[in-house]
Amino acid sequence: MLFKPISQNFNDFVIDRDKERCINCEVCVRQCSYEAHFWDDARQCVNHDNTKCVGCHRCEALCPTGCLTIKKNPADFRDNALWTPTYMKYLYKQGDTGGILLSGMGSPSAKPIYWDNLQLDASQVTNPSIDPLREPMELRTYLGSKPDKVEIEQTPDGPKLKTKIGPQIKLEYPMMFSAMSFGSINFNLHKAMAMAATELGIVYNTGEGGLHPTLYKYGANTIVQVASGRFGVHKDYLNAGAAIEIKVGQGAKPGIGGHLPGEKIDEEVSKTRMVPVGSDAISPAPHHDIYSIEDLLQLIYALKEATEYRVPVSVKIAAVHNAAAIASGIVRAGADIVVIDGFRGGTGAAPTMIRDNVGIPVELALAQVDNRLRDEGIRNWASLVVAGGTRCSADVIKAIALGADAVYIATAALVAVGCTLCGRCYTGKCPWGIATNEARLKKRQNPEIAAKRLTNLVKAWGHEIQEMLGGMGLNSIESLRGNRDKLRGIGLNEVELDILGVKHAGR
Amino acid sequence: MRRVYPNKDFCIGCHICELACLTAHSESKDLIIAVREEQASGLRPCKAVYEKGPVCVSLSCRHCENPSCVTACISGALYKDEETGRTMYDERQCVGCWSCLMACPFGAIRRNQAKGKIIKCDLCEGRDKPACVEACPNAALSYEDR
Ligand code: SF4
Ligand code: SF4
Ligand code: SF4
Ligand code: SF4
Numbered sequence: 001m002l003f004k005p006i007s008q009n010f011n012d013f014v015i016d017r018d019k020e021r022c023i024n025c026e027v028c029v030r031q032c033s034y035e036a037h038f039w040d041d042a043r044q045c046v047n048h049d050n051t052k053c054v055g056c057h058r059c060e061a062l063c064p065t066g067c068l069t070i071k072k073n074p075a076d077f078r079d080n081a082l083w084t085p086t087y088m089k090y091l092y093k094q095g096d097t098g099g100i101l102l103s104g105m106g107s108p109s110a111k112p113i114y115w116d117n118l119q120l121d122a123s124q125v126t127n128p129s130i131d132p133l134r135e136p137m138e139l140r141t142y143l144g145s146k147p148d149k150v151e152i153e154q155t156p157d158g159p160k161l162k163t164k165i166g167p168q169i170k171l172e173y174p175m176m177f178s179a180m181s182f183g184s185i186n187f188n189l190h191k192a193m194a195m196a197a198t199e200l201g202i203v204y205n206t207g208e209g210g211l212h213p214t215l216y217k218y219g220a221n222t223i224v225q226v227a228s229g230r231f232g233v234h235k236d237y238l239n240a241g242a243a244i245e246i247k248v249g250q251g252a253k254p255g256i257g258g259h260l261p262g263e264k265i266d267e268e269v270s271k272t273r274m275v276p277v278g279s280d281a282i283s284p285a286p287h288h289d290i291y292s293i294e295d296l297l298q299l300i301y302a303l304k305e306a307t308e309y310r311v312p313v314s315v316k317i318a319a320v321h322n323a324a325a326i327a328s329g330i331v332r333a334g335a336d337i338v339v340i341d342g343f344r345g346g347t348g349a350a351p352t353m354i355r356d357n358v359g360i361p362v363e364l365a366l367a368q369v370d371n372r373l374r375d376e377g378i379r380n381w382a383s384l385v386v387a388g389g390t391r392c393s394a395d396v397i398k399a400i401a402l403g404a405d406a407v408y409i410a411t412a413a414l415v416a417v418g419c420t421l422c423g424r425c426y427t428g429k430c431p432w433g434i435a436t437n438e439a440r441l442k443k444r445q446n447p448e449i450a451a452k453r454l455t456n457l458v459k460a461w462g463h464e465i466q467e468m469l470g471g472m473g474l475n476s477i478e479s480l481r482g483n484r485d486k487l488r489g490i491g492l493n494e495v496e497l498d499i500l501g502v503k504h505a506g507r
Numbered sequence: 508m509r510r511v512y513p514n515k516d517f518c519i520g521c522h523i524c525e526l527a528c529l530t531a532h533s534e535s536k537d538l539i540i541a542v543r544e545e546q547a548s549g550l551r552p553c554k555a556v557y558e559k560g561p562v563c564v565s566l567s568c569r570h571c572e573n574p575s576c577v578t579a580c581i582s583g584a585l586y587k588d589e590e591t592g593r594t595m596y597d598e599r600q601c602v603g604c605w606s607c608l609m610a611c612p613f614g615a616i617r618r619n620q621a622k623g624k625i626i627k628c629d630l631c632e633g634r635d636k637p638a639c640v641e642a643c644p645n646a647a648l649s650y651e652d653r
Contacts, residue, residue, distance in 0.1 A: 023542040027521050062644060064526050065539055433519075439561035446517040446645050 004051065007092035010085075013053040014073050021067035022046065028059035028068060033429040033441055056422040058431035090352070101352035104425030104435065106252055106344040106389055106411060109356045113344075114363035114496070115395045118402075119505055121486045123473035130475050132466040138476035139462055141406050143243075143383040144168035144312040145336045166336060167312045169223075169243050171406060172201030173462045174477050175396060177454070178387050178408035179225050179247065179316070181209030183260045183269040183281065184348040184425070185434055186442040189417070192450035194218035199455050203242055205408070208232075208258060208283055210272040216240050223314070226303065228257060229283030231273040235306060243337070244303050245314040246296070248287070251345030251388040254318030254359045258283035259349065263428050264437050297333035304334070312336035319343060319365035319388070320358075324372035331373060331382045338382050339408065340365050344389025346411040348435055349426035362388045363402065367500045370403025370482055379482075393464035402500065403482040409458075416457040417450045508592035509652045511630065511637055513565045518556070518647040520563035525552040527642030528567075531631055549621025553628035554639055555614075565639070565648060568615040568628035570594045576627075579610035584625075596627050 015036065024046050028037040034054055040047035053070065060068045077085050090101055123129045130137070144166055151162040177193045190212065193204035198221045205223040210232015215222070224241035226233050238244055249255070260273075260281040270277040290296050300313050314337035315330045317323065327338050342362025347355070366386050373379040386399050387408035396407045415421070418432035425435035433444025465477070474480055488505040489497050497504055526538060529552040533541035541550065554567040574594045577585045584600035585607055587593075603623035608616045617626045630650075631637040640648045 021539060023526075023539055025522065025526060025542065027523060027526075030521055031519075062521060062523070064523055064642075440520075443517055443561070444519050444645065446647070449646055 005096055007089075007096055009051055010089060010092065011051040011053065011073055012089075013055040014050045014071050015048045015053055015059075016069040016071055017046070017048065018067035018069075021065045023065055025064060027062050027064060031058050031062050031431065033058075033431045033436075033438075054422050054424050055420075056424070056431045057420045102349050102426050103352040103355055104347065104349055104423045104427075105421050106346040107356045108421075108423075111343075111361065113389075114361055114492075114500065115391075115398050117490050117492050117496075118363075118398050118487050118500075118502065119490055120394070120397065120401070120468060120472065121488070122471045127473045129473055130470040132463075132470040135470070135475060137466040137469060138478065139173050139465060141171045141174040141477060142168040143171065143314075143337050143385070143405055145382055146380040148380065167243075167310055169203055169312060169337075170201070171203065173458055174400060174406040174465070175458055175461065176202050176223070176385070176406060176408050177204035177413055178345075178410035179205035179207035179223075179245065180410055180414075181207030181225075181231075181258075181260070182212055182272050183209040183264055183437065185414075186437045186445065187212060187268060188442055188445040188447045189434060189450060190215060192417070192445065192447040192454060193413070194221065195447065195451035196454035196458070197221040199451070200458050202458065205245060206232075206241070208247060209260075209269070210274065211237055211240055212268065212272045226299075227283050228285070228287045229281060231275065231281060231283065234274075238303060238306050241311065243312045243314055244307065245316055245337075245339065246287075246299060246303070246335075247316045248290070248296075249316065249318035249320070249341065250347065251318045251341030251343050251359055251362065252347035253350040253354050254320055254343070255285055256351065256354055257285040261426070261428065266437050269437060293329040293333050296330065300334045314339055314385070316341060316387075318345075319360045319362045321360065323360070323365040324368040327369040327384075328372055328376055328378070331378050335382055337385060338369065339385040339387055340369060341408075342386065342388030345387055346389075346414070347425075362386050363399075364496075364499050366399065366402050366404055367484075371501060374482075393461035394468070396461060397465050397468050397480070398487060400477060400480050401483055401486045402502075403484075405481060413454055413457065416453050417445060508570065509630075509650055510570055511567060511628075511640055512649050512651060512653065514647045514649070515562055515564040516647075517645045518563045518565055519645050520556060520558050521644065522556050523642050523644060524565050524639035524648060525554050525556060527638040528552040528554045528628075531634070531638035532626075549619040551617050551619060551626050553615075553617070553626055555617070565643075566613060566615060567639070568594060568611075569613055570628075570630065575610040575612060576607035576616060579606040581606055585627075593630055594627075595629060596625065598622075598624055601625055 034052045036052035037048045057070050060070050147163045152159045153162040182190050194215050197204040203221050203223050206225050208225050208227030208231050219240040222241040223243045223245050225245045227247040262278045262280045275281045303313050315335040316339035319340050319342045330338050343359030383405040385406050386404045390407050390409050399407050428436050430436040433441050484502050487502045489502050490505045530538045530541045533545045556565045570593050582600045582602045584597050588595045601624040619626050640650045
């Protein structure tokens with residue numbers, strides 16, 4: 001311990017073990033995938049090495065006597081508003097390694113979270129509230145292109161819809177499990193998402209890792225993704241899902257491709273992704289066949305052809321400065337759904353500097369995209385979905401009021417099954433058995449338990465959304481979509497309010 | 508009859524089941540006292556977690572239809588409860604000959620060295636659900652009729 005590079009001893013956490021209570025059962029030793037706890041032969045008791053702790057809290061959660069507390073290291077550097085410990089530690093690390101800094105999960109940087117500056121409206125006296133316990137409250141959402149106008153024809157059996165509606169995804173809740181590839185998370189969790197989505201009547205997204213053969217039976221609740229690396233993409237895969245998503249960008253690392261380290265590619269991942277065992281799977285930043293909207297149009301229609309126009313095609317981009325113009329192009333290229341992923345979106349691994357400094361808050365991108373599509377009269381051509389750091393049902397309902405049709409959730413879902421945002425997903429040692437394919441660790445996610453927790457999460461948010469809708473005097477999520485009059489800003493400047501298209505509270 | 512079934516696919520090898528069993532069969536019903544004091548005087552869990560590489564499985568008495576341990580028991584301390592189907596044990600009658608221990612094909616019987624008697628799973632008599640099943644954090648143990 002004494003002979004480590006000095007910088008490695010500036011540890012973030014300290015392990016506090018209450019010796020009065022510790023029974024030396026070694027549960028902590030077995031649970032810590034970073035080997036911070038160990039059996040100390042010399043002292044004949046369990047001991048620990050603070051420098052190895054990443055603050056995942058797994059040991060704390062499982063210690064049967066509750067005698068562990070993982071604390072922030074109280075040792076602090078001299079106060080300096082510019083050179084905060086975070087930046088100093090980055091420098092020490094780069095001095096040691098000479099490499100790019102990597103991070104897992106979304107950006108923890110203290111940029112404004114616009115959801116927190118938006119308040120919902122509530123009915124009082126006139127247009128009274130609706131009681132969701134007694135009145136039907138519609139959360140069902142259809143994603144896909146809607147026609148410009150609807151023609152009805154009279155038949156002897158009554159009026160019938162004459163207009164042919166394009167393919168849609170039917171959701172019982174305006175939420176979906178976002179793209180997390182098989183490989184970045186393991187099979188147990190993929191299965192859990194598939195099971196939960198099926199039970200809930202929503203969909204989950206395969207991410208760019210292909211679809212494991214045993215999960216094809218959940219196809220009706222699956223969005224299959226086509227990303228730049230084309231991992232696991234073949235005709236049966238395309239035809240297995242309820243929709244196809246082309247991933248152009250990802251909020252956590254706009255402009256950056258993906259990299260699944262070889263260690264995470266075991267037999268099953270290799271088969272599903274169609275890459276050799278143990279080889280790194282690198283998805284390039286660009287699709288090497290897309291350099292214009294016309295190229296994107298070709299891919300969209302190639303996918304539609306391959307699936308005989310049965311399923312909607314979605315295009316996902318990261319929230320960037322000119323997201324609105326890009327989204328307009330995407331819609332005109334034939335996408336049925338546009339997904340905008342904000343910079344708080346999670347990932348298994350991103351260059352830290354990119355994660356914290358590239359992209360824009362999804363709230364601003366969403367408002368601008370919705371505006372632009374409305375101004376151009378093409379808002380109905382595609383559904384809008386937002387992703388990236390949705391923390392609670394209020395975030396979902398605000399996103400819908402701001403113009404989204406539905407919301408993707410990912411980090412929230414991982415937290416519901418245990419993730420403590422320790423941000424070490426890229427090490428492959430995820431102590432919660434989430435971002436790991438290591439046989440010993442991935443077992444920590446029992447799909448039955450995980451599916452139940454994911455189902456509970458979405459149901460709970462569904463109830464809360466119904467309550468909030470009722471409070472606004474609305475009985476369907478449809479009536480809220482893009483209804484920005486139900487939102488007011490607090491503490492936002494005029495430019496921000498203008499971009500969001502909402503009035504300040506009090507107006 | 509209902510038995511405890513281990514699921515090796517989801518056993519994470521934490522050994523919490525053993526601690527739960529120990530506490531449930533202790534005098535004090537207090538984990539810390541059970542481990543520190545009662546264990547020192549011979550108390551052992553009726554469960555044992557076996558591990559090889561990433562595979563772990565938690566084993567205890569299977570409460571067999573025709574238990575070899577009952578056949579082997581020379582003193583009548585082990586018997587089959589006709590009503591519940593459980594393979595039961597009367598400590599007062601045990602003479603500590605370890606015949607059952609040799610006969611059990613699952614290695615599910617252990618010694619209480621201090622008392623010179625055996626320890627075996629009684630499916631937590633008096634509880635709705637065995638303590639190990641209740642405590643397992645990953646539902647790798649189930650209590651069911653198969
Ligand atoms: S899990 Fe808790 S009681 Fe067991 S050895 Fe670790 S700190 Fe001690
Ligand atoms: S890394 Fe996690 S399991 Fe290990 S000591 Fe730290 S908090 Fe506990
Ligand atoms: S997925 Fe695992 S490694 Fe990643 S932040 Fe969550 S707990 Fe940590
Ligand atoms: S408590 Fe459950 S997971 Fe832990 S060792 Fe026992 S059976 Fe396995």
